Amino acid sequence: MNITLNHITKKYGDKTVLNIEQFDIKAGIVTGIIGPNGSGKSTLMKIIAGLDNEYTGALLIEGQKINNEIYKAMTLVFQKPYLINTDVYNNIAYPLKLRNIAADEIKSKTEKMIELLQLQEIMHQNARTLSGGEMQKVALARAIVFEPKLLLLDEPTSNIDPQTMQLMENAIRYINHINHTTVVLVTHNIRQLHRVCSQAVFMQEGKVAEQGSVSEILAKVNEDYTGDFLEQELSTKIK
Amino acid sequence: MDYIIQGFWEAIQLLLSFDKEIFGIILLTLYITIMSTFIATIIAVPLGILTGIKKFRFKKTLIRFLYTFMSMPPVIAGLFVYLILARRGPLGELELLFTPTAMIIAQVCLVAPIIMGITYNSTREKGQSIKQVAHTLGADKRQALALLLFELKADILAAIVSGFGRAISEVGAVMLVGGNIKGHTRVMTTSIAMLQSMGDYSQAIAIGLVLLALSFIINSILYHGQKVV
Numbered sequence: 001m002n003i004t005l006n007h008i009t010k011k012y013g014d015k016t017v018l019n020i021e022q023f024d025i026k027a028g029i030v031t032g033i034i035g036p037n038g039s040g041k042s043t044l045m046k047i048i049a050g051l052d053n054e055y056t057g058a059l060l061i062e063g064q065k066i067n068n069e070i071y072k073a074m075t076l077v078f079q080k081p082y083l084i085n086t087d088v089y090n091n092i093a094y095p096l097k098l099r100n101i102a103a104d105e106i107k108s109k110t111e112k113m114i115e116l117l118q119l120q121e122i123m124h125q126n127a128r129t130l131s132g133g134e135m136q137k138v139a140l141a142r143a144i145v146f147e148p149k150l151l152l153l154d155e156p157t158s159n160i161d162p163q164t165m166q167l168m169e170n171a172i173r174y175i176n177h178i179n180h181t182t183v184v185l186v187t188h189n190i191r192q193l194h195r196v197c198s199q200a201v202f203m204q205e206g207k208v209a210e211q212g213s214v215s216e217i218l219a220k221v222n223e224d225y226t227g228d229f230l231e232q233e234l235s236t237k238i239k
Numbered sequence: 240m241d242y243i244i245q246g247f248w249e250a251i252q253l254l255l256s257f258d259k260e261i262f263g264i265i266l267l268t269l270y271i272t273i274m275s276t277f278i279a280t281i282i283a284v285p286l287g288i289l290t291g292i293k294k295f296r297f298k299k300t301l302i303r304f305l306y307t308f309m310s311m312p313p314v315i316a317g318l319f320v321y322l323i324l325a326r327r328g329p330l331g332e333l334e335l336l337f338t339p340t341a342m343i344i345a346q347v348c349l350v351a352p353i354i355m356g357i358t359y360n361s362t363r364e365k366g367q368s369i370k371q372v373a374h375t376l377g378a379d380k381r382q383a384l385a386l387l388l389f390e391l392k393a394d395i396l397a398a399i400v401s402g403f404g405r406a407i408s409e410v411g412a413v414m415l416v417g418g419n420i421k422g423h424t425r426v427m428t429t430s431i432a433m434l435q436s437m438g439d440y441s442q443a444i445a446i447g448l449v450l451l452a453l454s455f456i457i458n459s460i461l462y463h464g465q466k467v468v
Contacts, residue, residue, distance in 0.1 A: 051371055072377040082368040085390055095376040142376065 001061050001074070001150040001182045002027045003048060008057035010043055010206075018043050018055070018206040025199075027062075030176050030183040032197030032214065034190070040206040041186045045154045048184070049076040061150070072099075074150035079158055081139030083127035088119055088138050091127045095146040113141040116171055133160040140168055144175040151175060153185045157192065169196050194218065242440060249441030250448055260422070261442070265449055268426040271339055271413070272406045275346035279406075280399055282347070283355035287398070288387065290355070291362025292370065305359065308352035313345075317412030320345040324416065337418040342426070345412040350402040357401060361394035362387070393465050400461045407454055 003025040010018035018040040025031050033041050046052040047059060050066055061070050075095075084091050092113050096106045114123050117137045122130065127138055136156055143151060153172070157165045173196065175181045187193055193200055193214055200217040202210035210217055253261065290301065322328050324336040324344070335341045369390050373383035388395075410428035417424035419433055427450045434443035 049375055051374065068379075071374070074375075075377070076375040078371075082372045084372070084386070085393075098376060098378050098382055146377070 001070075002063070003150070003182070003184075004058075004060040004063070005044075005048075006058040006060070008044075008047065008055055008059065010040075010047065010052070010055040016206055018047070020044070020057070020206075020208055023201070023208050023211070025182065025184060027182050028176075028180040029199055030172065030185060030197045031199040031201060032193040033184060033186045033201045033203060034188065034193060034217075035203035035209075039203040041203055042154055043206075044203070045076060045152050045184070045186060048150075049074065049152050051076070073148055074152065075143045075146075075148045076152040076154065077136075077139050077143045077156045079155040081135055081156075083130070083135055083138060083142075085128055086126065087124050088127050088130070089114070089123045091138055092119075092141045092145050095142060099146060109145055113145045116174060117141045117167055133164040136160055137164060137168060140171055144171060144181075147175065147179045148181055149179075151181050151183045153183065155186050155188065158188065165192070172196055190218070243444075246440040246444040247448075250445030253441060253445045254449065261445065261449075263422060264425055264427055264430050264446065265453070267339065267424075268407070268428075268450070269453070271342050271346065271426060272403065275343045275350055275406050276399060276403045278343065279347045279350035279354050279402055283351040283353075283402075284358050284395055284398070287355040287358025288362050288366070288391070291359045292366045292387075302359070305352055305356050309356045311349065311352065313349055313409050313411035314415065316348040317345050317415030320348060320412065320416050336416060337420060337424055339417070339424060341416040342413045342424060345416045346406045346409060349409060349412060350406050353405055354398040354402040357398035358391070358395055361391055361398075365390060365394075396461060396465045400458060400465070403457060403461065404454070407450070407457075 005020050005023040007022075008018060008020040009016060017038075033044070035041055043052065047055055048061075050071055059066065061074075064070070084094060089110060093106050093110045096109060101109075114120055117140065119134075119137060119141065122134060127135065130138065140153075140156055151172070157168050160168075169192065172183055172185070176183050185192075185197060197214050200210075200212065200214045201208055202217060210220065290298065290305075320341060321336065323330050324333070324341050325331055326336070335344070366387060369387050370383055373386045378386060408428065410432055413424075413426055414429050414432070417426070417429065419425050419429040425433075427446050430446050431443050431450070434440070434446070
């Protein structure tokens, strides 16, 4: 799914939190969004996901305004996911049940996700009793089980161990590869950006400050504000 | 102290004798309490959910009124219903005053704000996250509402338990609109109040014990249900 944003402005009172003149996200690739806290990344994700409609400007997906069909083909995973008060299996199966998919197909697809994210041991456990990392794995499994055309990820791997992170990155690559899902990943992890994304966007003060391939963005390490941010992030990771 | 022990002993004997009058009072109490809690639930749960998830003008004012009604003294509710149903009142022609129906109406006025208030608070707290999850996973409005109800069921049950507790223990309002008429509108709380003033402690204790036991049993069932869901 191609995403086009034209003159998108979002304000909270008098404060402008998002001001994007022109921004395109290409279909079928993984685009990483980086930037300091408060730069408008999460607001942008909510607008694309249709959770925030109080903005001005035009948001087009596949060249058209968002409609119910497009909504049903996209999903957003939050940094702190809300899991339904039932077991892991039924959490993952939930989007399939919403789409009235046949029971045997629900079973096979859900089991595939459980295997992909190695959730076998906790599949019958209530999702509310899981650790933070397990919750994030379940939320990702639930998001990709119905093979969305657009997957929005708002820092889905923050504060988790490297093994879980690797599993989740594999799952992101998997859905992108087999389904040509367009993935937009907000991250603070420069190494993850390098591993998972092919395009990158640097946001600052609600604007798209830099845009290009990941290597182009990372090559700007010694340049102006983008460089300052990346250097700071890299030094934090190295420490 | 002796008269209390004697009261307990006589109370047990009275219960074991299956006194017709006492069991009539118990059944009427259960009928009025269950009906009023049921009607209040039907009205208050949807209103609580709507208030929790929707933005509208004068919402803050409505919430202030809701909180006020949650702690409304029962006699005020009783007086209000009395004035409405009295012969000279707007609904006087219905001749509902001093009937179990009037008692149910008064209890609904007391219980509905409690159920609505608790439901509203739970919805306000969790509703936005639930709606967002439903939306991002492709649920339509009906499916989103179903998920909301599923996720809030324990909170709604807690609200019903609180409402039931208020209804079964209520005395002021039902006394005003029911009149404590023997065999017609006499319920357990009004009986205890009357028997205490008459000095008939054994009957008062007997009814008190049953009231306590009923409250314990029904709350245990609802509490168990809350844990299961």
